[in-house]
Amino acid sequence: MPPLLEVDDLQVHFFIDEGTVRAVDGVSFSLEQGKTLGIVGESGSGKSVIGQSILRIVPSPGKIVNGRILFQMGPNDVNEQGIIDLVTVDAKGSLARSIRGSEISMIFQEPMNSFSPVHTVGSQIMEALLLHSDLSKAEARNQAIEMLIRVGIPQPENRIDAYPHQLSGGMRQRAMIAMALICRPRVLIADEPTTALDVTVQAQILALLKELQEEFGMAILFISHNLGVISDISDDVLVVYFGRVMEQAPVGDIFENPLHPYTQALLRSVPGIDTPVRTELATIEGSLPDPLTYIVGCPFFGRCNECGGNTVCRDNPYELTKVGDRHFVACPRMCVKL
């Protein structure tokens, strides 16, 4: 069975006056039904743009310049059957609109900015249903209330008529999940959905997402900068840096046996609840390269502890190499200890 979603050599470039920003530069992965793929990276790594490309909502002046995004359409979809390439779909056309919100939907970091402040939460949840199905308004309302119950919002009959500002941050994020899942999409893209929340609420939302995934069987693309959150929710993990995949592996391998020096450095730099206190934390020296530069080789060159300025790393073309069952690493000299 082919995967639900397959991204192949995706390149998204932003053409600005000063030059070209290669926000996503040759990213490939696949997402299977009922699984969660975590994309982790620091700010500016291009992780959010990957999510936006799939829904074809990359903001201008960004353009998908290369690659394919193959999506397995649902059996009940009226417009199209079989596998379609989302890159070739007209971003403003009816096919894209019928996919958004019904086949693939998205939740964002700040739910306050993603809801319309002048419409009730209920009307915004129902809007998706009314657009994608022939339900009457009353039926849509009932389904919306059911969905609100499902995501754990108390008194849903009253809350459905509340405006977003009347809900707390955690409740708003729950309402956003309800809106995203009301049409039972098969892929959910979650872009930093818990970053604005407190840890206790974050734990609630992560548990809720896992529960709903078990129930509805959707695949989740979970984008976050927080390694702990990624380890909690993902089945597979993609570590991205400067628009490229540095390492890809099942979640256990990434956290117990990280092979890329960048992944290792990232993991060392988090003061978790298990680091010795008041000791020096491992840091990554320097900062991200200038986004306007084009780097042939490893973008981590110059900040890496292992390569020690070895020019092979800079000059050898970037390549993701298979090092184990479902474990891939892009380290030019393979200085990783296998």
Add this chain to the structure above:
Amino acid sequence: MSQSDVLLEVKNLKKHFPIYRGVFKKVVGYVKAVDGVSFSIKPGETLGLVGESGCGKSTVGRMIMGAYRPTSGEIWFTPPDGSGKVNLAEMSPKEMKPLRPHIQMIFQDPFASLNPRMTIREILAEPLIVNNIAKGAALEGRVRELIELVGLKVQHLTRYPHAFSGGQRQRICIARAMGLYPRLLVADEPTSALDVSVQAQIVNLSLEIQNQMGLAYLFISHDLGLIRHFSQKIVLMYVGKVVEYAPAQNLFVKPLHPYTEALMSNVPSVRPELVGKKIILKGETADPINPPPGCAFHPRCLYSQEICSNEEPKLRQIGPDHVVACHFSETLTLNGCDAFGCSI
């Protein structure tokens, strides 16, 4: 504890913000942002103030800085000149001015806390000029010393803040705060806006500067892992009140409040194999305008009983230096961080 041992002592500090309604701006209620907080900091020590958003932790920091006037309570500060302790809560801004160099602050957002129209040299020199610390060549020397202290270069002094990354800006904020040789640095979520790799750099720099200059930190954060890494003592707040106050080791190994236990279990760890079962709390933080009766945490608490909704638990001392506000601290067996994957 003799008087000179304590740098800052906060006693029963309260800040109630009035809520106005109607044409006549009638006061209809109060947001009890901080409602009876006490703790003390010794010279050179780090106190971690931790809690979820809205618990009042930043308000405590702002009252110590004199940005908010407390509704009631005392803030005793011992200046380094040996003149004896003074109550900052009762001082006018004018009286406070000579004390300000001793207490400095760094903020969460390094993009908002530097004036975009000033060069880094001007930013670093301003507090030195205002407080008559240095002039002329001595001023320039001190500014150069400061920029190097935080790991930046003298060439950077002529640039403007926009030319720097978030981590570098936070370094500049630290340099500006250090210029006046403070005895206490209030750090309000200093790394929350930064990436993890940069966060580690700022954490290391802060520890290094503390060891070098022997100043005390009041470290305010929502990140329990970071607080644990930094602090010798920890104050955990919930809806304006202290729920637990203990030396860091004690708090993490043997927490005495159910909220502490739950919070610890919720810290996402990068070592999944070490992590025990998460405690998923019901509901959300209580409303500080209208907190639940009794213990503010009781609607979410796994162990709550009838008394919890009727009677507010007093802050009690249990064990050396370990203070907690829970009716059942003696009888509950709560999991420390060994259960959630830490290795002290």
